[in-house]
Amino acid sequence: MLISMKLVRCILFFFSAMFAVTPFISCHRSNVVASVNEDTLFTLKYGNFEDELNLFNLSQAGTINTYMTMRDGFFYIANGESKKIMELNSYGDLLSLYYNEEVTKNPSLAENNAENSTKKAVSYPFNTLGPIAVDSQKHLYAVDTLPPERQERDTEKRLLLSHAVLRFDSDGSFIDYLGQQGPGGTPFPFIKNMYTTMANELVVVCTTNDGPMVYWFGDNGFLLYTVPFTAETVPNPYKEAVEDTVYISIENVVPDLVSHKLYVKIDYFTNMLDPALKVPSGVDYHHTLLCPLDVTTGRYETPLEIPPYEAAVAEGLSNEVYLLPYDFLGVTESGWFFFYIPTEKGYQVQMVQPNGQRILKRGLSAKHSDILYYAVSLDEEGIISALFIKNDRAEVNWWRTDNLVASFMNN
Numbered sequence: 001m002l003i004s005m006k007l008v009r010c011i012l013f014f015f016s017a018m019f020a021v022t023p024f025i026s027c028h029r030s031n032v033v034a035s036v037n038e039d040t041l042f043t044l045k046y047g048n049f050e051d052e053l054n055l056f057n058l059s060q061a062g063t064i065n066t067y068m069t070m071r072d073g074f075f076y077i078a079n080g081e082s083k084k085i086m087e088l089n090s091y092g093d094l095l096s097l098y099y100n101e102e103v104t105k106n107p108s109l110a111e112n113n114a115e116n117s118t119k120k121a122v123s124y125p126f127n128t129l130g131p132i133a134v135d136s137q138k139h140l141y142a143v144d145t146l147p148p149e150r151q152e153r154d155t156e157k158r159l160l161l162s163h164a165v166l167r168f169d170s171d172g173s174f175i176d177y178l179g180q181q182g183p184g185g186t187p188f189p190f191i192k193n194m195y196t197t198m199a200n201e202l203v204v205v206c207t208t209n210d211g212p213m214v215y216w217f218g219d220n221g222f223l224l225y226t227v228p229f230t231a232e233t234v235p236n237p238y239k240e241a242v243e244d245t246v247y248i249s250i251e252n253v254v255p256d257l258v259s260h261k262l263y264v265k266i267d268y269f270t271n272m273l274d275p276a277l278k279v280p281s282g283v284d285y286h287h288t289l290l291c292p293l294d295v296t297t298g299r300y301e302t303p304l305e306i307p308p309y310e311a312a313v314a315e316g317l318s319n320e321v322y323l324l325p326y327d328f329l330g331v332t333e334s335g336w337f338f339f340y341i342p343t344e345k346g347y348q349v350q351m352v353q354p355n356g357q358r359i360l361k362r363g364l365s366a367k368h369s370d371i372l373y374y375a376v377s378l379d380e381e382g383i384i385s386a387l388f389i390k391n392d393r394a395e396v397n398w399w400r401t402d403n404l405v406a407s408f409m410n411n
Helices: 005-012 108-112 402-410
Strands: 034-036 038-044 066-071 074-079 084-088 094-099 120-123 129-134 140-145 152-154 159-161 163-168 174-179 191-196 202-207 212-217 223-228 246-255 261-273 280-294 309-315 318-324 327-331 337-343 346-352 359-365 373-378 384-389 394-399
Touching (some): 066 129, 066 373, 074 129, 074 140, 108 120, 140 191, 163 202, 261 327, 327 373, 359 402
Parallel strands (some): 034 359
Antiparallel strands (some): 074 084, 140 163, 152 159, 191 202, 202 212, 212 223, 309 318, 337 346
């Protein structure tokens, strides 16, 4: 399927814009997109020392396997290239190090492994690290790739089952690994992301050939729910509402932090006709819905329409406005939904109230020309943090968007 050239052109250029759409539920709108102050908390050097990131040669093409999450003001960075996980405070002080002895030799942090020490070093033979998550008890969950001899193949679904979730307790002791059925289970397919709920339950979101697959585990590590998603089974209210064929893209699935509910962000596209030939030549963006699924009943609740980003692109003497879907970043404990998209000046964040009645839009400043790679995280209170990989250093920044949400809730 070809993507519309309009859509491609919009993706290549990021411009700030206002919103003017009519969702299913009436929304309060603002004509001004204000900015949120960015705070650079600390920087990290590149190298092989325990408090440095090793990303190999940034000038060469290839995948960067480095991830970050933030919990209670502490930052956890999984640096797959150096097979280690770092826990740092907001000043950049290294508090915990989970490391592979073959890569990191005799870290100085290991000397602090006394009972009364607040710092620790934990040795574990990591292979290729992926996303990480931390619960309120400071239990650490890390995705790792199993060695080839322990990987499996699902021939029916054409999947390589190669991922496991490692569990460490708050002292750094290894508990076990989770598979599809729970402790010691069958390896997962590719894991896109992980989340922990306020009840310290773990939600693993995998990518398959048919669509996302979600595994929901209790706080004891045992499986509670397995929820598959395909384009044929998710809601499609536009199936009969428009003349053209509707194409569905399931962009992301995020769990609610309080209840057993999943939020499925779905982008809908329709055929784009070539004006000369009158035949389909690609697809055009149509709408975005956020569909809540109660996993205890398997039923979808009323969807919430998410306004798109409006990108203004100069074409000759006129400007054309193109609609682009936001990426679904996550949901807070209070139920606010966060979406974001790159813009010319950084990122624009759209925060949607649970009932959709109020929508806040704010700009986050960032200079894309200096950023080679980034990882963005949203905590349960609504703080957005980011790890920016640049040529000469890595930066950890955050934006206190939680204050915006709190002020509206108080009012």
